[in-house]
Amino acid sequence: MQKNTLFALFISLSLATTPLLVTAQTVDQLYQQGITAQNDGNYSKAEAIWRKVLQQLPKDAYAYFYLGKALYFQKKVDEALAAYQQAIQLNPNDVRAYHNIGVALADQKKFDRAVAAYRKAIQIDPKFALAYKNLGLLLYDQKKVDEAVAVFRKAIQIDPKNSNDSGNAENIPTDPKKLDATAYNNLGDALYYQKKLDEAIAAYNKAIQLNPNYAYAYNNLGNALRNQKKLDEAIAAYNKAIQLNPNYAYAYNNLGIALRNQKKLDEAIAAYNKAIQLNPNYAYAYNNLGNALSDQKKLDEAIAAYNKAIQLNPNYAYA
Known part of the structure; x- marks a missing residue:
């Protein structure tokens, strides 16, 4: 934690000015409480603590900075911006x-x-x-x-x-x-x-x-490998992404694309259906499901999948 330079002044004067020492200790304790509340995700409590600090040290740039963070995580973005600007005014x-x-x-x-x-x-x-x-x-x-x-x-x-x-x-x-x-x-x-x-x-x-454990990077690696036609490696990357994040709908959809490219249509359809199960509004997965069903000559099912994609996204233009 960065400390306000006033702390050093408080401490250096402590022997000569006891009341000032008490104030410094109080502010220091508030700082610790504020940081703890922030780390615990209790941002409303943190906000209240930083405001107490600023009552005692109204020109404390660091307190304004931390107040800004506490406000930001309460989605009080305009107030957070004002606090950050105040911090910059005090410490350019x-x-x-x-x-x-x-x-x-x-x-x-x-x-x-x-x-x-x-x-x-x-x-x-x-x-x-x-x-x-x-x-x-x-x-x-x-x-x-x-x-x-x-x-x-x-x-x-x-x-x-x-x-x-x-x-x-x-x-x-x-x-x-x-x-x-x-x-x-x-x-x-x-x-x-x-x-x-x-x-x-x-x-x-x-x-x-x-x-x-970076599932997103494994998925993206799979996309790049798939674009290089390295389908076995791409499938391994997608499966690793899914292993790390079993709810990763995009990885299931991408896995389906790679499997379809290998003509493994049943497996591809299973992957697309899993993506849709995880994200029922996933128009792209419905479109891809339609493609795989069409490959299998299951045209009524394919049409139903395409219609669902269009229902979810009327401007759908994927092939």
């Missing part, structure tokens, strides 16, 4: 506040402003790997894929071991300069989009090496 180099502003603005679909916030965080701290990763995600979503690839590579260059294996619930690892395995997965997605399949596969494998 608060890189974490700029980063979290980016996260909150992205949630509000204010993508250009979110990009600007991430870039400001990076300007303040060029080694802030997580800001690069989240900036890359926004650029990827905006179809700025070349730039996203460069940003993801920069994130990985800064922290090649992705040494914080899993971010916490707030999308901010314990050490804000550390990544998790998703940085490699995201790089893989961007490379896949660029049809650089060998590089994408290498990135997905690195993500899996860092986090062997």
Whole structure:
């Protein structure tokens, strides 16, 4: 936990000013209580604690930062943004506040402003790997894929071991300069989009090496392998994703596609039906089920599946 520099002042003056020492201890205790509440996911309690801190230390930038996080996880996004801005006003180099502003603005679909916030965080701290990763995600979503690839590579260059294996619930690892395995997965997605399949596969494998329980990376690896016509390897990757996450409807659907490509139609149909069982609104799986049934000349069943896909998505245009 980063401590407000006022703590050092409180402690240094403790021998001369006993009441000030009492205040410092009280604030320190509140800090610990606030962090504990936040880590426990009790964000309303955390909010109340940070407001108590600010009653005693109204210019405490760190308390505003933590208040912002507590508000954000209560979906009080506008209030969270105001708290982060107050933190920045008091500490213009608060890189974490700029980063979290980016996260909150992205949630509000204010993508250009979110990009600007991430870039400001990076300007303040060029080694802030997580800001690069989240900036890359926004650029990827905006179809700025070349730039996203460069940003993801920069994130990985800064922290090649992705040494914080899993971010916490707030999308901010314990050490804000550390990544998790998703940085490699995201790089893989961007490379896949660029049809650089060998590089994408290498990135997905690195993500899996860092986090062997990363079902999403196994699914994406399967997609890249399937596009290379390496169907046995793709099927193994999809099955691993399903083993790790038995409720992974997308992996079942992708498994069905690979099995159909191998002409294993009964198995493909079983996979599609499982995807639909897990996600009854999965129009793409109904369409794929229709394809497999059509291959088996079960045309009435195929038509029913296609009609269901169209019912779920009237603009459906997959073949």
